[in-house]
Amino acid sequence: MTRSSDPARPRRSTFAFPVRRENAALSRRSLLHSAVGALGLLALPFGVQAAEPAPLSPTALAFEGDALLIAGETFTRSGDGGAIQTSDPASNGGGVLALATHPDRPGRVVVGLATGGLAISQDGGRSWERPGGGLPDAPVAAVAVAAAEPDTLYASVQGDGLWQSEDAGQSWTFVMDRPWLAEAERDSLTLASVDLATGMGGIWIYAGTESGLTRVPDCFCRWQDVQPGDAMDALVSGDALPPEAPLPAGEPIRALASAPAAPETLYAALPSGIWASRDAGVVWSRAAEGDAAAVAVHPVDPNHVVAALDGDLRQSRDGGATWTAYAAE
């Protein structure tokens, strides 16, 4: 455990992410500013001011119960009655690229590390272990927990492909090469297990890449575009396909979240804002404008969304129609 702050003690906010060391692997993330300061204020005793607004570079957000988890140079947990805790899953300050939790495994947090491999906590992010037998020693840019199998994990290994663990992260198997989009293999920047039937006895894994959205059935037969309904049925029957409104082309998809309580509800974080879909990714609309770095949806309330947007942590209680500053609960 590398807990670096004690919420009961500080009189000056030391709650800050170090400035991210930009490199090729991480340059897709924008530096955000001031949100940590805002979050720190919320957690401090009334009237206590944070020193300087500290730079924030969240790479991922996730809910663990009602607590909000924030990944960046360190790991931050916020929301347990206002308490904030930080820790360093990599044990070397290398930073966290990805986060995943599952409502049926309270306390378990899986993170992908910029320095390679992953770390898993069983106590909500207070302490970490580094399993990962078989996983290549390369940055893990995206992680997900299978919605219907909470001990099945997925990890996207940079420059390599998709790996699966069926024993909660202890051992790993290569299951699928990287998606092929716009005439090249693309790393997955984010993964989401979407609990909707593929028609092949399983559910979907969605991936956001630098070149758009794709998905693969969890039997790993092939990466494919998001299609309305059952595309084959429509082709065979000759029915007209429903209208589509895809995510804007040419933008990286930095984060994807499928609401556990309503898996057809998806949120995506792009440089143009937060986008929402109510039909599993066929029709998208912009829920918030701004440079979005990360997004998370509450495990019970599909309309409760938190996003890292233009340097602030913002939240919506109505599915993205209106937004306010994030307030820890």
Added chain:
Amino acid sequence: MRGVAIGLAGAGALAVVAWMATAQQPDGAVEGLTFAGEPVTAAEVALGQEIYAQSCASCHGADLEGQPDWRRRLEDGRMPAPPHDETGHTWHHADGQLFTITKQGVGAVVPGYESDMPAFGDSLTDAEIRATLAYIKSTWPERERAFQAEVTAKAEAGR
């Protein structure tokens, strides 16, 4: 070593055929094996095995083992031919989907998908495609066959 493996596989195939012969129903149907909800005969499975050897084995492997390292993409961006045995994902697809992929190509199921596998609609009859797929299904262990039967039943119910 590989020769031994193939020999064993051959013996296994013989055993399967022998099992099917004894498991035939009075009307020639193989017990526990259907395609698109209809019974399959041992003669169809034998025909399918021949067609598989002629038209499929060069890519998917004589023992249905697929191409080496089949989960890794080829240089041209396409995927190698996957196995059709229980180590692959063929048994996740419903009968109708397997038939469509074989007859019309993968693009018929996943629009725009580029694959090295041709559509066999011009070179095989519907009956030959059905027989080939029935042969592949006959090689699956019970667990995979039961899983695929359920996927097929759900797909049929959804039509």
